[in-house]
Amino acid sequence: MESVLTEAVALLDEAGAPALTFRALAQRLGGGVASIYWYVESKDELLDRATDHVVGTVLADIEKAAPGDDPIDDLRAMAMTLFDAIVDRPWLGAYFMRNTDLQSNSLRLYEKLGRQTLRLKLDARQRFHAVSAIVGVVVGSAVDMGQEPPQEILDGAVDREEYLGRFASAWRELDPAEYPFIHEIVDEFDGHDDVDQFRSALDLTLAGLRLQAGA
Amino acid sequence: MESVLTEAVALLDEAGAPALTFRALAQRLGGGVASIYWYVESKDELLDRATDHVVGTVLADIEKAAPGDDPIDDLRAMAMTLFDAIVDRPWLGAYFMRNTDLQSNSLRLYEKLGRQTLRLKLDARQRFHAVSAIVGVVVGSAVDMGQEPPQEILDGAVDREEYLGRFASAWRELDPAEYPFIHEIVDEFDGHDDVDQFRSALDLTLAGLRLQAGA
DNA sequence: ACCTGAACACCGTTCAAGT
């Protein structure tokens, strides 16, 4: 079982979600396709368990960091750790927190995040919504990122800079009267950093939360 | 072409993303499978064009609403309209804003949102990040929602209330000492409304943005 | 308890050929 998950994660890491097929996995394990069904009921379950397997390592990273004075700063640090893990493994974004039933580490991570909100002056509903919002920012940014590389970039034929630049050029061709905002931000878009973008989104949410908690 | 997209959207609406196959679509159009390839180069392109097709209607809804005094309130209204559209069509969440090259209505929507930030005291980078954050909240909540129904609920065998209740019961069984946050919010989770959850996340982001803009 | 080969019912995509 352990090796099924390890090899599944290895396939996902090497070439993303489409690379994880029962046939490829079976070949790597040196067995038949049907064997995998002894460990797992379906591909969905395989994905859930593989996801939870790596969330376990994220959770360990998060637990290493000592809790600080400010719960919101702790929330920020935890969200950043989680986001970093998704940057390393873009496939994670799509499956993370999909099924807390099968993903017990995800549930623990959810609890870990939520515990920080217990230190804030909020009611139960506000706490529930706050954690949902933070997870939403992570997943939203991750999804945005995970879908970005359109195979050219994975092949190494085109790097990220050139890929963004191509979009930027197309945008600069647009009529400035009709697309004033696009022209306003095209230089920011060109060569932008996903992590910056994520941090800004997270900080807006956390600023709103701090305001709400009166802290 | 128009009818290809209309029927594709119809299939997606009726039974979600897995229902849209070239064979099912061809049958509906009363033709052969290969015909579709005259209009579209791949399934990805079909999905992008179908998505942009419905984003066009969302855009029309958004343009109907008159601009108000407060740009942030306008941003909220636009985001809510967008979210409502995704509630009606959960499959949208996964493809929305995936490719602004093929999705010209999505680009226009992005511009529409961004134009509100031009009315705020922000620099270009802040504006870029603000719109990304808002789109991120929408997509993040939409993804969370879109993956929720695990077929039982689609079959009508189990309604949403019961589905949530089942999770809530499992959570109530957890050790309160180990999962204090889960116990804090389990009653909120039970029977919660996705729209409430989304609105809260959006409001946190917008509160942060208002603070940043000093408005 | 654990694994297998072979089949089943699907997919997206291609291609030579038709009007």
Added chain:
DNA sequence: ACCTGAACACCGTTCAAGT
């Protein structure tokens, strides 16, 4: 310019059978 039938190379999943 538009459409087709038939094939190709895959999928996830099942099942009877093996150790």
